[in-house]
Amino acid sequence: MLNLQHYKTLVFDCDGVVLDSNRLKTQAYFDVAISFGSNPQQAQAIVDHHVQFGGISRYPKFEYFLREIMQQPVTKASMKFLLDGFAEKIHQGLLHCEIAQNLQALRKSTLDARWMIVSGGDQAELRELFSQRALIEMFDGGIFGSPDNKIAILAREIASGNLLQPALFFGDSLYDHQAALSAALDFVFVSAWTEVADWKNYCEQNSIAVIERLPSA
Missing domain, CATH: 1.10.150 (DNA polymerase; domain 1)
Structure with a gap:
């Protein structure tokens, strides 16, 4: 069972975690x-x-x-x-495309945590999209994407003091896990929309917590 109240920052991948867009x-x-x-x-x-x-x-x-x-x-x-x-x-x-159904409830239950998008998607495109879909205000820590990669984004935001520890990364790819490790973030694999064929074996071998979808609390 996740204790989300423990975390000062929650980091979300976009595609396959917040949006069903993979x-x-x-x-x-x-x-x-x-x-x-x-x-x-x-x-x-x-x-x-x-x-x-x-x-x-x-x-x-x-x-x-x-x-x-x-x-x-x-x-x-x-x-x-x-x-x-x-x-x-x-x-x-x-x-x-579908938005993760528990997103609003999760935001209400973690009001003390800073929320951040760290995605492989184009940063300007992401910010426009989240504005159009009325999601942008939920992510008070910022919405970040390419051309910078996730490892560079996490390192930069930690160095600037924007990404506060302890922090948790919700991701759906092997690279999400690697990025979380690089920044010493806890990691949870979100499986419902992933395109990683062997995600079960990867998560088992690396002792990664798995949830099907984002929780409501």
Whole structure:
């Protein structure tokens, strides 16, 4: 049983924890790769890479797509095409995907804790989205995302005094766990919307607490 009153800061990943948006973004990687000119096998390769490295931002993933899958140089024009196309494909879906059902109740039960989003998603996009979906005021510690990675974000926010310890990270990817470890945060794996195929074995091997969905208290 989690004792959330113990924590001064609660850190949340966005996709797969706060929003049911993992599958939406996975499909967008395939679609934007096809629109770029890849064949279906190449498009599936970037999808597989994305799922394998869940929680990491789209920037290095598209660099990998260009360099390793398409065997092309990483140019500003190519990156702009991919990044803009990806953002366009996910925009409407993010505005309408499911929000974790216990989020409001959890906020009310942890009023003394600072809340923070640390995501692989684009930071400006996240802040606009959370504003449009009337979620932004819940996260008084800030909403942070790429191009900075999660390990860098956590280190920066701890150094600035914004992320207060003890802190707990709710995540749904292996990288979320690694980021939490890097910052000495406690970690809970949220399983309902994860795309990690072997998450049960990973959590068991690493003695990670697992919850299906965010709790209400």
